[in-house]
Amino acid sequence: MGGYRTTTSSQVPITSSELANLWMTYQEKTMIIRMLEHFIEHADDEAKQLLQLHCDRAVLSVEAITSILQQEGTVIPMGFTEGDVHKGVPKLYDYMYDIMYLHLMTKVEMSLYALFTGMTYRKDIEDFFIGLTAESQAMNSQSTQFLLKKGVLIRPPFVSMPTEVRFVRDKEYMGGLNLFNEKRSLNTVEVSLIHHAIETNLVGMQLMIGFAQVATNEDVKKYLVKGMKLSEKIEMDLGEFLRQSFIEPPATHAGKATASKTAPFSDKLMMYNTSLLASFGLGSNALGGAFSLRSDLPAKMAFIGKDIFAFAQEGGKIMIKNGWMEEPPQVEDRNQLTK
Structure with missing residues (x-):
C-alpha cells in the first residue's frame, strides 16, 4: 500500500468513536515501530526484510493519523517515541522470535482494525481502517508462511474429513x-x-x-x-x-x-x-x-x-x-x- 488518503476541510467532523479508534491505533502503531526497531537491528537479512516492511507501513499509518488529527485541530497523542527504545544493546530474544512476535501482533491488529472499521462512518477513515485490515491480513499470511517454511510454527491437528451431515441428538453433547x-x-x-x-x-x-x-x-x-x-x-x-x-x-x-x-x-x-x-x-x-x-x-x-x-x-x-x-x-x- 503506497500511502493513505487524509481528510479535507470539506469533510464532516470525526465522531467520538472515530477519534477513539484513531487514538488507539496511534498508540499501537508507535509501540510496534519501537519494538520492530530493536528486532530489525538484530535480524538476519531474510527476516529483516519482512520486519522492515511492516515497520515502514506502521510509519505511514502514524503519518496518516497525524494528518487527520491536525486537520481536525486536535492534539497529537504522545504514544511511543525514540526514547522508548534503546539502540546498540544485546538482542533480547533468540532465533525466530522476531517473526513470531510479528505473527502474534498481526493477529491483534486484524481483530482491532476489523472492529474499528465497523465503528466508522466517515468514508476516508473507513477506507483507512479497511486498508489497515487488509494490510494486517497480508502481513499475517506472510509471517505464517515464513514460520512454516522455517519449521517453527506448529499446524493445528489434522482430522478425518466428515462424510455425512450429522445433528446433535443427545443433550449430553453439552456435558x-x-x-x-x-x-x-x-x-x-x-x-x-x-x-x-x-x-x-x-x-x-x-x-x-x-x-x-x-x-x-x-x-x-x-x-x-x-x-x-x-x-x-x-x-x-x-x-x-x-x-x-x-x-x-x-x-x-x-x-x-x-x-x-x-x-x-x-x-x-x-x-x-x-x-x-x-x-x-x-x-x-x-x-x-x-x-x-x-x-x-x-x-x-x-x-x-x-x-x-x-x-x-x-x-x-x-x-x-x-x-x-x-x-x-x-x-x-x-x-x-x-x-
Missing part, C-alpha cells in the same frame, strides 16, 4: 462438568480455539520472560513475572483439554528469551505491550467460551478470563502510579455545567 459422566471428544471448533489460545500464550510467555529480565522498576518486574506464570498456567490448563482427546498441544523449539539483562525498551512500553496483549487475551477467551458446546470448557474459560482481567487491572494501576498511562480523549463532563 462436561459432571465428573462421573464420560466427556465427549472435542469438536474441531473447540480444538481450533484452544490451539489458537495456546499458540498465542506461548509467544506471550516468552515476551514476559524477556521483559521481566530487563525491567528496571521493581513493581514492573514482579508484575511481568506474574504475566509469565499466568501464560504458563493458561497453556497448561488448556493443553489438558487437548491431551484428554489424545491431541498433543502445540510447542516450538524457537523463539526464546536470551539471557540479556540490558533493557532495549522502556518500562512504559513493556507495560503497554503487556496491557494490549491482556486485552486481546480477554477477547479471545470470551470468543472461545462462547463457541464451545462442552460445558466444562466455557467454565474454564470463565476462570481464565477472571484471572486475565485481574492481571490487566493490576497493570493499569502500575501504569497510573508511574505516569505511563496516556489518557484517551475525554467526553465533555456536562455535570460540571450544573455546579
Whole structure:
C-alpha cells in the first residue's frame, strides 16, 4: 500500500468513536515501530526484510493519523517515541522470535482494525481502517508462511474429513462438568480455539520472560513475572483439554528469551505491550467460551478470563502510579455545567 488518503476541510467532523479508534491505533502503531526497531537491528537479512516492511507501513499509518488529527485541530497523542527504545544493546530474544512476535501482533491488529472499521462512518477513515485490515491480513499470511517454511510454527491437528451431515441428538453433547459422566471428544471448533489460545500464550510467555529480565522498576518486574506464570498456567490448563482427546498441544523449539539483562525498551512500553496483549487475551477467551458446546470448557474459560482481567487491572494501576498511562480523549463532563 503506497500511502493513505487524509481528510479535507470539506469533510464532516470525526465522531467520538472515530477519534477513539484513531487514538488507539496511534498508540499501537508507535509501540510496534519501537519494538520492530530493536528486532530489525538484530535480524538476519531474510527476516529483516519482512520486519522492515511492516515497520515502514506502521510509519505511514502514524503519518496518516497525524494528518487527520491536525486537520481536525486536535492534539497529537504522545504514544511511543525514540526514547522508548534503546539502540546498540544485546538482542533480547533468540532465533525466530522476531517473526513470531510479528505473527502474534498481526493477529491483534486484524481483530482491532476489523472492529474499528465497523465503528466508522466517515468514508476516508473507513477506507483507512479497511486498508489497515487488509494490510494486517497480508502481513499475517506472510509471517505464517515464513514460520512454516522455517519449521517453527506448529499446524493445528489434522482430522478425518466428515462424510455425512450429522445433528446433535443427545443433550449430553453439552456435558462436561459432571465428573462421573464420560466427556465427549472435542469438536474441531473447540480444538481450533484452544490451539489458537495456546499458540498465542506461548509467544506471550516468552515476551514476559524477556521483559521481566530487563525491567528496571521493581513493581514492573514482579508484575511481568506474574504475566509469565499466568501464560504458563493458561497453556497448561488448556493443553489438558487437548491431551484428554489424545491431541498433543502445540510447542516450538524457537523463539526464546536470551539471557540479556540490558533493557532495549522502556518500562512504559513493556507495560503497554503487556496491557494490549491482556486485552486481546480477554477477547479471545470470551470468543472461545462462547463457541464451545462442552460445558466444562466455557467454565474454564470463565476462570481464565477472571484471572486475565485481574492481571490487566493490576497493570493499569502500575501504569497510573508511574505516569505511563496516556489518557484517551475525554467526553465533555456536562455535570460540571450544573455546579
